[in-house]
Amino acid sequence: MTASPPQTGGPWRATGTVAALVVGGLGLALLGLLLGRADVSVLGAPLVLGLVWAALTRPTEPGEVVVEGAHQDPDSARVRASVRLEPPAGSELALLRVGSPSHRTVDVAVAAPRSRTVGVSVSGVRTGRQRFFSVVHRETSVGQVVGTAAIRAGPVTLTVLPRTRPLGHLPLPPRLQGLTGSHDSRRVGDGGDLHDIAPFTPGDRLRRIDWRVTLRESGRGARPGSLTDLHVRRSLATADAVVTLVLDSRDDIGRDISTWSGYAELHPEEATSLDIAREAAASIAKAYLEAGDRVGVVDLGHHHRPLRPAGGRRHLLRVMHTLATATPSGRARPVVRPPQVPSGALLIVFSTFLDDQASGLAATWCRHGHRVLAVDVLPPLDRGRATTGERNVYRVVDIARADRLWELERAGVETVAWHELAGDERTLAIGLAARARQRSRPR
Amino acid sequence: MSVADRARRASASARVALFAERLVATARIWSPSKSRPLPRVVADIGPWVPVWLVTAVTAGVAVASAAIVTRGTVPWAIVLATIAITVAQPDGPGAGIFAVTIGVLLVASGTEPFAWPLYVLLATVHLVVVLSALTSGLPRRARFELALLVAPGRRFLAVQAVAQPLALLGAVVTGAGVTLPWLPVAAGLGLVVLAWRLDVRVGDDGDG
Numbered sequence: 001m002t003a004s005p006p007q008t009g010g011p012w013r014a015t016g017t018v019a020a021l022v023v024g025g026l027g028l029a030l031l032g033l034l035l036g037r038a039d040v041s042v043l044g045a046p047l048v049l050g051l052v053w054a055a056l057t058r059p060t061e062p063g064e065v066v067v068e069g070a071h072q073d074p075d076s077a078r079v080r081a082s083v084r085l086e087p088p089a090g091s092e093l094a095l096l097r098v099g100s101p102s103h104r105t106v107d108v109a110v111a112a113p114r115s116r117t118v119g120v121s122v123s124g125v126r127t128g129r130q131r132f133f134s135v136v137h138r139e140t141s142v143g144q145v146v147g148t149a150a151i152r153a154g155p156v157t158l159t160v161l162p163r164t165r166p167l168g169h170l171p172l173p174p175r176l177q178g179l180t181g182s183h184d185s186r187r188v189g190d191g192g193d194l195h196d197i198a199p200f201t202p203g204d205r206l207r208r209i210d211w212r213v214t215l216r217e218s219g220r221g222a223r224p225g226s227l228t229d230l231h232v233r234r235s236l237a238t239a240d241a242v243v244t245l246v247l248d249s250r251d252d253i254g255r256d257i258s259t260w261s262g263y264a265e266l267h268p269e270e271a272t273s274l275d276i277a278r279e280a281a282a283s284i285a286k287a288y289l290e291a292g293d294r295v296g297v298v299d300l301g302h303h304h305r306p307l308r309p310a311g312g313r314r315h316l317l318r319v320m321h322t323l324a325t326a327t328p329s330g331r332a333r334p335v336v337r338p339p340q341v342p343s344g345a346l347l348i349v350f351s352t353f354l355d356d357q358a359s360g361l362a363a364t365w366c367r368h369g370h371r372v373l374a375v376d377v378l379p380p381l382d383r384g385r386a387t388t389g390e391r392n393v394y395r396v397v398d399i400a401r402a403d404r405l406w407e408l409e410r411a412g413v414e415t416v417a418w419h420e421l422a423g424d425e426r427t428l429a430i431g432l433a434a435r436a437r438q439r440s441r442p443r
Numbered sequence: 444m445s446v447a448d449r450a451r452r453a454s455a456s457a458r459v460a461l462f463a464e465r466l467v468a469t470a471r472i473w474s475p476s477k478s479r480p481l482p483r484v485v486a487d488i489g490p491w492v493p494v495w496l497v498t499a500v501t502a503g504v505a506v507a508s509a510a511i512v513t514r515g516t517v518p519w520a521i522v523l524a525t526i527a528i529t530v531a532q533p534d535g536p537g538a539g540i541f542a543v544t545i546g547v548l549l550v551a552s553g554t555e556p557f558a559w560p561l562y563v564l565l566a567t568v569h570l571v572v573v574l575s576a577l578t579s580g581l582p583r584r585a586r587f588e589l590a591l592l593v594a595p596g597r598r599f600l601a602v603q604a605v606a607q608p609l610a611l612l613g614a615v616v617t618g619a620g621v622t623l624p625w626l627p628v629a630a631g632l633g634l635v636v637l638a639w640r641l642d643v644r645v646g647d648d649g650d651g
Binding site: 015017040042049093095099100103118145147269 | 479481482486489494532535536537540542543545547549556557561564565569573577582584585586588590591594598605606609610613616
C-alpha cells in the first residue's frame with residue numbers, strides 16, 4: 001500500500017456568501033429603518049444571526065488531506081484507496097475532485113466537520129506501474145462564509161501486479177536439470193518410474209533388490225538354486241525444469257489500431273499487448289514454480305541483468321514484480337548478442353512480433369538447441385475507428401508479421417496466440433498441440 | 444471527356460475524400476473517448492443528490508416566497524431576475540439582493556406589518572440564503588452528500604427559534620397585534636420534527 005504526502009490547506013478567505021449575508025441582513029435592516037417598517041428589519045434578522053454565528057465559529061487552522069492505502073483489490077479488477085480528511089474545528093463542507101489517468105473525474109461535496117475518510121476506486125485491467133487518484137480539495141466553514149484555496153493531494157504510484165490464470169499441462173524442456181525435482185529425467189537415480197534391472201553393485205540399496213528376478217537368474221547359472229548374483233531395480237531420477245521467460249516489453253499497443261500512433265488515449269478496460277504478455281508470463285511462471293521448477297526472466301526492452309532462474313514462492317513475487325515493472329522506455333536499442341540463457345532451458349518468448357528482433361532471437365535460440373515457444377500477445381484487433389490510411393498501413397504490417405511467424409515455425413519454434421487459448425483453464429501444451437495439428441493438416 | 448480529364452476529376456475527388464478523412468481524424472484525436480466513454484472514478488459517500496437538484500429546490504423555495512408578496516408583471520420580472528442571479532451565481536450577493544427585493548415587495552404589496560406572510564417569509568428567505576450558501580462554489584454535476592444538510596438544518600432551526608419569537612415580540616411592541624399567534628409555533632414545531640427525521644435518516648449514513 002502506498003500513500004501520498006499529506007497536503008496542508010491554505011489560509012481561510014472570505015467567500016461570496018459573506019456578501020449575500022451582509023447585503024441581505026443590513027439591507028433589510030436599513031430598508032426597515034428608512035420605510036419605518038420594523039417587520040422588514042426583522043426579516044433580515046436570520047441573516048444577521050447566521051453571519052454572527054459563522055463569524056464566531058470560523059476556523060483558523062489549516063486542514064489536511066492525504067491519499068492513502070492504495071491497493072489492488074484481489075477480488076475485482078479495481079484499485080482502491082482512501083482520501084483522509086483532517087479538517088480543523090469550524091469546518092463544515094469539503095469539495096473533492098478526484099481524478100485518475102484515463103478516467104473521468106468525479107466531484108463530491110461531503111460533510112466534513114471532523115476527520116473522515118472517503119473511499120475511492122477505479123476500474124481497469126491495465127497492469128504495471130501506474131499513477132492513481134489525484135485529489136483537488138477545498139473546504140468551507142460553518143455557514144460557508146470562509147473557505148480555503150484548492151490544494152492538490154496525490155497522485156499515488158502503485159504497481160499493479162498481473163493476474164494469473166490456471167494452466168493445465170505445461171511443456172517441458174528437452175533436458176532436465178538438478179538432482180531432484182518433480183519430473184522424471186533420463187538419468188538413473190532415486191525416482192519413480194522403472195529404468196531397468198541391473199546386477200547389484202556396491203552402493204545399491206538393499207531395498208532395491210528385485211528378489212523375483214534374482215531367483216530366476218540364479219536358477220539359470222552354474223549352480224542352480226544358490227543365490228550368486230543379486231539384481232536391483234533401477235528407477236529414473238527426478239529433476240526440475242529450467243524455464244526462461246523472454247518478455248518483449250518494447251511494445252505496448254492496444255486493440256484499437258488507431259491508437260498505435262500514440263496520440264489517442266488507451267481505454268483502461270482494454271488490455272494492451274504488454275498487459276497480455278504480463279498475464280501470460282505470470283500465469284506460466286506461477287504454474288512452473290508451483291510444480292517445483294525454476295523460472296528466470298529476460299526483458300528484451302531493458303539490457304540490465306536478467307532475473308536468474310530460481311524456485312519458490314518468494315521467487316514468484318520477484319518474477320511478478322519484474323514483469324509488472326517492465327515497460328517500454330525511450331528508444332529500444334537493438335540486441336547485438338542474444339541474452340545468455342541456461343543450457344537446456346525451455347525458452348518462452350512473449351512478443352507481438354511486429355519487428356524482427358524477438359523472432360530473430362527465438363530462431364537463434366532454437367538453432368542453438370533450445371526448445372523455444374513463441375507466445376503471440378497481440379490482442380484481438382479493432383479496426384472500426386481506423387482511417388483508410390491506417391487500415392492500409394496495418395495490412396502491410398500484418399503481412400510482414402504473418403511472414404515472420406511463418407518463418408519462426410519453419411525454424412522449429414512452436415507458436416501459440418495467448419488469446420486463442422480459450423476457456424477457464426488454459427492449457428499451453430494442448431494449445432501448442434492443437435496448433436501443430438492445424439499446421440500439419442493438408443490444405 | 445478525355446482520359447486526362449477523367450483522371451484529373453478522379454484525382455480531385457480523391458483529394459476531397461482524403462481531406463475529409465483528415466478532418467475526421469483530427470477531430471478524433473481531440474476527442475478520443477467519444478466512441479466508448481472512459482469509466483468514472485467512484486467515490487464511496489453516503490446518500491447523495493446532484494448539486495443541480497439542490498439548486499432547483501432553492502429556486503423553487505424562492506419562487507414560492509415571491510408568490511406570497513408579488514403582484515403584477517413588473518414586480519415578477521424583477522423578482523425572477525434576482526432569483527436567476529441567485530441560482531446562476533450562488534457564490535455572490537445574489538441571495539442578499541433577493542432578500543432585499545422580497546422586503547421591498549412586502550412593503551409594496553400593502554400587507555399589514557407583522558401579518559402572517561412575515562413569519563413564512565422569515566423561514567423561506569432564510570432557507571434560500573442557506574441553500575444558496577451550501578451550493579456556492581460547487582459544480583452543477585457534483586454529488587451533494589445529504590448528510591451535508593444536517594448541521595445547516597440544525598443551525599437553521601436554532602436561528603428560526605430566535606427570529607420567529609423576535610417577530611412576535613416586534614408585533615407586540617409595535618402594537619400591530621398578532622393575528623395568527625399559533626402559526627409560527629406550529630411552523631417551528633413542524634421544522635423541528637422535519638429536522639429530527641432528516642437527522643435520523645441521513646446523519647447516520649453519511650456523517651463520518
